[in-house]
Amino acid sequence: MLYSEKELNKRLQSGCSLYYFYASDEALVRSAANKALQELNRADPETTVLDGPTPTVEEIVLAAGTISFFGGKRLVLMPLIRPSTYSDKDLQELCDTLADTENAIFVMTSLIEEKFGKLRPGKREQKLIAACEKIGYCVQINKPGRGELQSLARNWAQEVGATFEQGAESELLDRCGEDQFLLQNEIAKLAALANYGTITKRMVQQLGTVTLEADTFEMVELVVTGRATQAQQRLKTLLQLQNDPILITGALIGNYIDLYRVWQGKHSRRGLADVAKDFGYGGKWSYRLGKTEKTAARFKRHQLEQCLCILQKLDLDLKSSKLDADLLLQKALCELALAGRASC
Template sequence: MAILDSSELSRAIKTGRAVPAWLLYSYDEYLLSSFTSRLIGSLTQETGEDATILPGPIPDIGKAVEAAGAISLFGTKRVVLFSHLDPAAVNTADLKLLADLCSEVENAVLVFTVLLKEPAKTWKGAAALKLPASAKTLLSAVEQCGIVAALEKPNEGSAKQYVMRYAKKLGAEFDENAAETLVERCGIDLLLLRAETEKLAAACGYGEINLTLVQKMSTRNIEADVFELSRHILSGRADAAYRLLGELFYLQNEPIMIAAALTGSYLDMYRVKAGAAASAGYGTVFKELGYKGSDYRLKKSLETAKNYSLSQLAECLDILARLDKKLKGSAVDRKILLELAVGELLMCGGTKRRNYAH
């Protein structure tokens, strides 16, 4: 049986697919937990009996065999959840026993969940979600008799749809632009996005969550704010750039941290521009340079730097390198040093340029 994705798993849960074993795995803990709760809720709905939970990383094999073989007092199948199983930590003989249970179990439904560790280098697609070799025996057993689902981390588009759906569930309405802004500010963290949506829905009296409300009340991610700062700089919007910089100072963000995030933004822009010059798309740059998560950030970087040449971006990086040295070794107020560097960065896109960093 083919490995299901998130939407296919949702349909399988909704239709009540009757199989003896399920295996769910993901890099995202909230996503894994959310789908597991839905699945367990669906499986236990008819019996009213709680699932038997055997926590990982190494489950108690004796209890597993006992739970799988026990006959329910209600004449229905028990649900046994192997939560956060770590196949690499379980010995080969016990993994073989669990695999055998999948095909032999008669009185229970087995649910295995595996939270994967993100590798140092990831990319989008099926290749990013791969069980360790130690899980091969269990994977093969569940594939033959049950359902396997690989829950890939959401991208910006699906995260936006998630907060809009969740707001509606709460009785509120999320403006599409506001939802997109919330994702940009918080990043793709479903647990954080859920909490922010709950807060914003309550703040607007469960009416419309608009852009102004998101900008005033949502959690601020320094990387998102600094990326917005770089967009103002590259567009020559000096007033907006300094206003945002002032807000970052007001929120007590350290100048060194702001400078580091700003350097990261310019490095992203330089890399995607260099990739484009070599006929390599931002997706290729994302993969080859070992970025994590989504390539949305590099896509935005390419759009932001469209009017800048590689040499101009290199000059900006040189300004930021000198700024870093001064921030770590100069007696001058760090806020002033950062403000002067922003002024020089603004000049890099113009025909005239004064050097504030020397």
């Protein structure tokens, strides 16, 4: 079952005894669990928190079986449990305890590995999910798309008493990426800067944190459009901020791989949706690959292959050479600029 806030509210009103949220992103499950807890805590139940990925069955049984001092149900929180670390026997006992307990309400979360844009729960994870679906509200939470993230950003700004200038939330996503914890922290910082008024694009550009992926993509665009001096200045800033040269190179490689995939897709008559599905870009594909497609159109295939060879050599040199890492990166940027202007 997929997460629905409407269905969550319905289960909360009906007195459901178990809430299990799982996703690939911790921010997603934490947000959903907090919404449930906000409502459950209105009844002021006694609460037991069992931290750690693998609370013992004995701890769970003890917490669930302890009668509340006030005679109501006890609230048992199990954040980020990891079913795969339980033995088959202990996992079965856990499922039995969740099903048999009458004196507790469970709120549980788990992180599930994502492959090619989809959650891939393992055998034990599937068993716990199946058991919880029979007992209470057990849901998968998918990553929001760009439009949903923009809506969330506006809501988070309103919660702290601020608003976004038109387009400013989009600018923030461009710079921060899709990490919801980072976005919420940035919004809190920008709201304070705006004196809890309107957050403008200029404020985002001046103060907003930029992810390495976003910064290196801008470097690629500068190189491709012949603005090599500005690209070198961007690189200098990244190095001054003590970004690891190997991580910068890795982000550059990722951007050029995106360009190559999109180029190949276009010339194989496969659309961006096909490329996204083939390579597991998930919900962020539409915007990310849309920008990449415009840049990829400037290249011939052999140019992109040459750029990837330059970056592969840079990666090897950084990991083995005694030469100055900053100089190696600067040299590689020049070579990328030349490769992008190479004749057919």
